[in-house]
Amino acid sequence: MDRVCWKLSLVFLVLLVSTCVEASFSYRMEDFISAVKQVEDEDPGSEPLAVLKRLRRAAEVNDPFIQYFLFSDLSGVPELAANLSDYIRKAVHHRVTEDAKEEGVVLTPDGTTVALRPLLLGIEAGLLAKTRGRVRGLYQLALARDLGLSLRQSPTVTRRLGPDGCWDNLSSPQVFTLSDSPSLLTTAQVNGGMDGVVLGLEVSDKSRRPLKLSNLLTEYYCHQLEGKGLDTAPRLISRRRRENFKRLGVPLLLTRQVVKSVQLQQSLTGQSNMERKEKKELMREVKEGMKEFVHMYMDCPPIVTRCMWGAKPYIGTPTNLALPLSFMFIHHTSTPSQPCLTFEQCSADMRSMQRFHQEDRGWDDIGYSFVAGSDGNIYEGRGWYWQGAHTLGYNSVGYGVSFIGDYSSVLPSQHAMELVRDQLASCAVGGGRLIPTFTLMGHRQVVNTACPGDALYKIKEGDPHHAAISV
Numbered sequence: 001m002d003r004v005c006w007k008l009s010l011v012f013l014v015l016l017v018s019t020c021v022e023a024s025f026s027y028r029m030e031d032f033i034s035a036v037k038q039v040e041d042e043d044p045g046s047e048p049l050a051v052l053k054r055l056r057r058a059a060e061v062n063d064p065f066i067q068y069f070l071f072s073d074l075s076g077v078p079e080l081a082a083n084l085s086d087y088i089r090k091a092v093h094h095r096v097t098e099d100a101k102e103e104g105v106v107l108t109p110d111g112t113t114v115a116l117r118p119l120l121l122g123i124e125a126g127l128l129a130k131t132r133g134r135v136r137g138l139y140q141l142a143l144a145r146d147l148g149l150s151l152r153q154s155p156t157v158t159r160r161l162g163p164d165g166c167w168d169n170l171s172s173p174q175v176f177t178l179s180d181s182p183s184l185l186t187t188a189q190v191n192g193g194m195d196g197v198v199l200g201l202e203v204s205d206k207s208r209r210p211l212k213l214s215n216l217l218t219e220y221y222c223h224q225l226e227g228k229g230l231d232t233a234p235r236l237i238s239r240r241r242r243e244n245f246k247r248l249g250v251p252l253l254l255t256r257q258v259v260k261s262v263q264l265q266q267s268l269t270g271q272s273n274m275e276r277k278e279k280k281e282l283m284r285e286v287k288e289g290m291k292e293f294v295h296m297y298m299d300c301p302p303i304v305t306r307c308m309w310g311a312k313p314y315i316g317t318p319t320n321l322a323l324p325l326s327f328m329f330i331h332h333t334s335t336p337s338q339p340c341l342t343f344e345q346c347s348a349d350m351r352s353m354q355r356f357h358q359e360d361r362g363w364d365d366i367g368y369s370f371v372a373g374s375d376g377n378i379y380e381g382r383g384w385y386w387q388g389a390h391t392l393g394y395n396s397v398g399y400g401v402s403f404i405g406d407y408s409s410v411l412p413s414q415h416a417m418e419l420v421r422d423q424l425a426s427c428a429v430g431g432g433r434l435i436p437t438f439t440l441m442g443h444r445q446v447v448n449t450a451c452p453g454d455a456l457y458k459i460k461e462g463d464p465h466h467a468a469i470s471v
Contacts, residue, residue: 059092069137111343115192122196143193151289327398
């Protein structure tokens with residue numbers, strides 16, 4: 001009897017361990033990296049390329065388009081343990097369900113959500129490169145194919161790119177729900193595609209190839225900012241995703257790669273080659289769509305939505321702004337007095353300010369339109385369309401933007417200031433929300449300064465906006 005009980009206990013323990021391995025993983029990037037480490041530990045000394053192939057086999061990511069560039073016969077690639085394989089498949093295999101749940105995405109420490117499939121394909125393409133900077137199929141695998149599908153939708157489709165969404169839980173995320181009707185290219189796919197391109201180009205240089213895939217992902221996604229924030233941070237981190245991608249001079253190159261992807265897809269499915277007129281029309285469609293892509297993901301800064309920082313509902317009914325506006329008013333928070341350097345801390349500061357504005361001040365919501373953290377993000381307050389409570393007598397004619405921290409005697413980080421001046425303002429103008437000749441009104445940030453706006457921002461001659469003394 002004791003022997004039977006011992007055997008049953010052993011079986012139960014094995015089952016418990018095998019099921020808990022998957023149960024302990026959430027869809028945080030840190031947990032995915034832990035899963036990658038498990039794959040690496042199963043075969044110590046395995047190179048990143050071999051690990052990527054095992055991940056791709058588990059996720060069933062190997063259609064003819066991918067095979068064309070990666071030359072991958074995965075039939076001989078060792079399988080993962082069933083429980084680990086199941087987690088990898090769910091984490092990497094991308095799809096959007098009918099109820100707008102996006103799968104195959106993870107939450108990164110910087111607060112953005114990333115699709116893993118384009119990220120991993122970009123890295124694998126880079127590792128196969130024989131010459132630095134020349135990566136066969138990089139843009140097609142990471143971004144261009146999906147971008148082509150999205151941009152070629154019917155003109156009657158209202159959304160060709162995005163949206164973003166929100167997680168059910170930030171500490172242990174399991175379900176990601178899109179905030180609006182989905183396009184064929186969500187923001188998480190764009191984030192993953194950008195990262196795939198940036199990291200793919202990085203590892204195409206043999207001298208920079210990592211010993212382990214987990215190390216590359218950890219260094220890129222998990223870097224901790226210090227006192228000066230992004231001013232002193234390394235170049236190759238996820239918080240610099242948009243600026244690194246923008247430096248590649250992408251628009252024209254990506255336009256050509258989208259067209260090539262569409263042509264290749266047709267060829268692989270047995271369709272006849274495009275006629276010259278059809279190809280010309282395709283190029284026109286893609287160029288037009290790229291304007292929207294550049295505006296959303298290269299001109300605009302990363303904006304953390306209300307649901308992601310944990311905002312409470314607006315009290316009552318918001319007053320809509322009459323766009324476009326003529327002013328952008330710059331403030332600092334005083335309290336919290338310190339800059340926030342992480343998504344978690346900035347989000348906590350946003351909740352604290354909203355609570356103070358609603359409960360102590362008796363306002364309907366947090367007063368600011370947007371708030372700039374020192375973590376590389378802009379945080380949505382009342383946003384583009386709701387009138388704020390930030391500049392008495394002028395709330396209806398301008399956006400109120402505040403920096404988290406007390407800047408009575410010092411300036412915010414250079415990166416944070418550029419985030420507002422060069423990206424948020426350009427985003428507003430490009431989206432038709434601010435007139436091109438808007439006025440940037442600087443709050444008194446630096447003592448003994450005649451023109452606070454000029455003290456906060458060195459406005460270049462010829463800029464469409466100018467600084468003025470705050471009212």
